Amino acid sequence: MRRICAVFAAVVVGALFVAPVSAEPREYEIDPEHVSVGFLVHHLGLADTLGMFREVSGSFTYDRETQELSDVKIVVQTDSVFTNHEARDEHLRGPDFLNVKEYPTMTFTADEAEPTGDNTGKLHGELTMLGTTKPLTLDVTYxxxxxxxxxxxxxxxxxxxxxxxxxxxxxxTYAVEDDLVGDAVKLIIEFEAIRQPASD
Structure with a gap:
């Protein structure tokens, strides 16, 4: 009886922690109703200011079985910035910061994923913001x-x-030199992605 219980427990644990796998890479699209792209920036050396972008879209190709990830593209509408302070948000949309009239979007793209565990990895890509493209690595959890x-x-x-x-x-570079507004921006990204129908 003890052996039967042990086998049953192992099966249950396996069912909980082994996600359904795909037979081949599949395309996913970010669910616009379940996505949050937030950020934290230090202010006056006192506390972090929390903000977010309200309009985000994106897609990628993923194979859960092999953990292969490719064709990642996430597009953020810069004028959708929100920090719960109207005057600050308007300043962020201006030329000192996001300059949304000239650069209405910022884009993250990636094709290289480095697994670090069964459900974790590093996604090495590039962020294009204000017309400048720089490397950006994200720590990702499935x-x-x-x-x-x-x-x-x-x-x-x-x-x-x-x-x-x-x-x-x-x-x-606005307010970086005197450290009134921090240079480092911490990113917080949470989303659901919908698996698309398999192509013929």
């Missing part, structure tokens, strides 16, 4: 996948990512 229990029943996966960029690398 949070799991499942078929939606409501709606159209699509299959989705969850992704968490973290990274840090220096805005001065992209020519955004």
């Amino acid at each position: 949070e799991g996948g499942r078929k939606y229990p409501f709606g159209d029943g699509h299959y989705a996966i969850g992704i968490s990512a973290r990274g840090t960029l220096h805005r001065s690398d992209h020519g955004m």
Whole structure:
């Protein structure tokens, strides 16, 4: 009886932690209703200011079985910046910071993923912001996948990512020298991605 219980427990644990795998790489699109791209920037050497972008889209190709990730493209609409302070948000949209009239989007692209564990990895890519492209590495965690229990029943996966960029690398130098506004920008990325139908 003890052996039967042990075998049963092993099967249950395996079912919980082994996500469904695809037979081949599949395309995924970021669910616009379940995506958050946030950032933290130090202010006056006192505290971090938390902000986010409200309009984000993207897609990628992923094979859960091999952990191969490619064709990553995430596009952020820069005028969608939000920090819960209207005057600050307007300043961020101006030429001192995001200069949204001249650069309405910033884009992250990647084709190189480095697995660091069963559900973690490093995504090596490039961020184009203010017309300047620089390397950016994100620490990525695969949070799991499942078929939606409501709606159209699509299959989705969850992704968490973290990274840090220096805005001065992209020519955004306002208030960097006197450290009124921090140079380092901590990125907080959370989203669900919907698996697309397999192509014939």
